[in-house]
Amino acid sequence: MQPIISFQQYGFKYKNQSEPTLKEITLDIYPGEKIWIAGPSGSGKSTLAHCINGLIPFTYGGETSGSLKIAGQNPAELSIFKLSRTVGTILQDQDSQFVGLTVAEDTAFVMENKAMPRPEMKREVAAALNRVGMLEYTEHSPYELSGGQKQSVSLAGVLSTDADVLLFDEPLANLDPASGRKAMQLIDDIHRESGKTVIIIEHRVEDVLQQPVDRIVLMNDGRIAAIGTPDEILSSGALHGYGLRPPLYVDALRHAGVPLEGVSGLRLPQRLDIPGLQEKLDHWSEAAGAASDRPSPAALLEVEGLNFGYEPEHPVIKDVSLRIGAGEIVALLGNNGAGKSTLSQLITGILKPQSGSLHYDGQDIGSWSIRRRGEAIGYVMQNPNRMITQHMIAEEAGLGLKARGVPAAEIKVRVEEALKVCGLFPFRNWPVSALSYGQKKRLSIASILVLEPKLILLDEPTAGQDYRHYKEFMDFIASLAGQGIGFLLITHDMYLALEYAARAIVLSAGRVIAEDSVAAVLSNPEITEAAHLKETSLSRFAKANGLASPERFVQAFINAEKKGKGHE
Structure with a gap:
């Protein structure tokens, strides 16, 4: 069988760059295969995608070496229009991909270009939107x-292209666990029913592996580091070496000293055929799974009986009470629409509650202005680009102090201090545009740290970051907590909560439905289902293998991870 995509000793160097981004790539992808290309940020996987879909050389110029054939032809000799009939792309940033004013118009775009008769076009659009569960949104902009719905509309648009190859660039970016699960299911349904070649570029390992994949292509530093089936890659332990996080239960097996060479079935949290596995893991859980009995820290923020509705007769926040201590990291979990953002706006003073009270460090802050609260309670948005307004890094970090009339000499000292803490001091005279996404997130924290708050609310702190950057960023947050700053993490990311939070508060339909250790919350299917969260793969694995206490197994994993990081 002829490959549909064939790289042979292929290299690519962007214009104005001294080093090639892709080096000696040799990779054959066959019709009907489902391939997952993975690797840390900067490994070259996006550049590889641009070579496949024609953005290189048509949008991004540069020098190539070796050969690339797509459906037997050199893409550089085709037009981007011709190439798009072979390769359909779903981008990470869906907003930049929409061309129609309505969902139906957007889906019909390719059909209009083909001059398809209107009655047939209407039928095809309806069929494509029905396929992705978006038929009732035909007239919406x-x-x-939501992120998940945008993803589905992008899929419907690509389904109408007849392209033989579907390329998904970070399809899970900005999706909550439930939407991510649906997106992967949808991609798998399309692959099975259409027989098209599917290429997925993504760093969320566990989420991608919920569905079958033929081969994983691991990239690192512009080269292909490894190619293999999911079992081959997972049992070899290669992922950690390339800045990727294996499924949590695979890490737990390693912590427990279970050899994995040649083990099959690791893609999903299921029963494994390893003699004596249950006894070994029960023994490890018993020895390593004690919950830490740390004394409760002094309360920094106390929320009592909070109620709020944008219209009083339709409450969004219902009798919510919670507390966060100094130096404590607490995760606020819940699905989209649970009320997490509304609650954070009530805490920061953007919204006023209809009833209930807020105390900060023992003082009633109900009458405090937003500005006064902002000095005590920092709020960091999910997308740093929405917070940053200045061109230069030092100016951005000092903006809050300047607005408060602090003298320039003091601003300089406090900004330099905050930038040192955030690892940005060497870049203090750089423009903001030179920073990576993860560095911009640090800058948005630096601009709040200069105000010396004791509590910081972080909205989806790790969205859009690969595992290496995520770890760096969260270890940095843990070090700030060690200095006595309290954190409320508003997140969909279960792994983040497991590894870094002392407690989890679960919000569902505006009410707190659980507050407990993260291991207890995420091992309880009643809670996770009610809040549309994902029961952690650790507890699903523990149940599948008949362990005595799934919760203790989860706690043993948390303890082993923290020990490895020196957080104990």
Whole structure:
């Protein structure tokens, strides 16, 4: 069988760069295969995608070496229009991909270009939207939709292209666990029913592996580091070496000293055929799974009986009470629409509650202005680009102090201090545009740290970051907590909560439905289902293998990870 995509000793160097981004790539992808290309940020996987879909050389120029054939032809000799009939792409940033004013118009775009008769076009559009569960949104603007819905509309648009190859660039970016699960299921349904070649570029390992994959291509530093089936890659332990996080239960097996060479079935949290596995893991859980009995820290923020509705007769926040201590990291979990953002706006003073009280460090802050609260309670948005307004890094970090009339000499000292803490001091005279996404997130924290708050609310702190950057960023947050700053992490990311939070508060339909250790919350299917969270793969694995206490197994994993980081 002829490959549909064939790289042979292929290299690519962007214009104005001294080093090639891709080096000696040799990779054959066959019709109907489902391939997952993985690797840390900067490994070259996006550049490889641009070579496949024609953005290189048509949008990004540069020098190539070796050969690349797509459906037997050199893409550089085709037009981007011709190439798009072979390769359909779903981008990470869906907003930049929409061209129609309504969902239906956007889906019909390719059909209009083909001059398809209108009655047939209407039928095809309806069929494509029905396939992705978006038929009732035909007349909506694509920009009004949630992340998961936008993803589905992008899929419907690509389904109408007849392209033989579907390329998904970070399809899970910005999706909560439930939407991510649906997206991967949808991609798998399309692959099975259409027989198209599917290429997925993504760093969320566990989420991608919920569905079958033929081969994983691991990239690192512009080269292909490894190619293999999921079992081959997972049992070899290669992922950690390339800045990727294996499924949590695979890490737990390693912590427990279970050899994995040649073990099959690691893609999903299921029963494994390893003699004596249950006894070994029960013994490890018993020895390593004690919950730490740390004394409760002094309360920094106390929320009592909070109620709020944008219209009083339709409450969004219902009798919510919670407390966060100094130096404590607490995760606020819940699905989209649970009320997490509304609650954070009540805490920061953007919204006023209809009833209930807020105390900070023992003082009633109900009458405090937003500005006064901002000095005590920092709020870091999910997307740093929405917070940053200045061109230069030092100016951005000092903006809050300047607005408060602090003298320039003091601003300089406090900004330099905050930038040192955030690892940005060497870049203090750089423009903001030179920073990576993860560095911009640190800058948005630096601009709040200069105000010396004791509590910081972080909205989806790790969204859009690969595992290495995520770890760096969260270890940095843990070090700030060690200095006595309290954190409320508003997140969909279960792994983040497991590894870094002392407690989890679960919000569902505006009410707190659980507050406990993260291991207890995420091992309880009643809670996770009610809040549309994902029961952690650790507890699903523990149940599948008949362990005596799934919760203790989860706690043993948390303890082993913290020990490895020196957080104990």
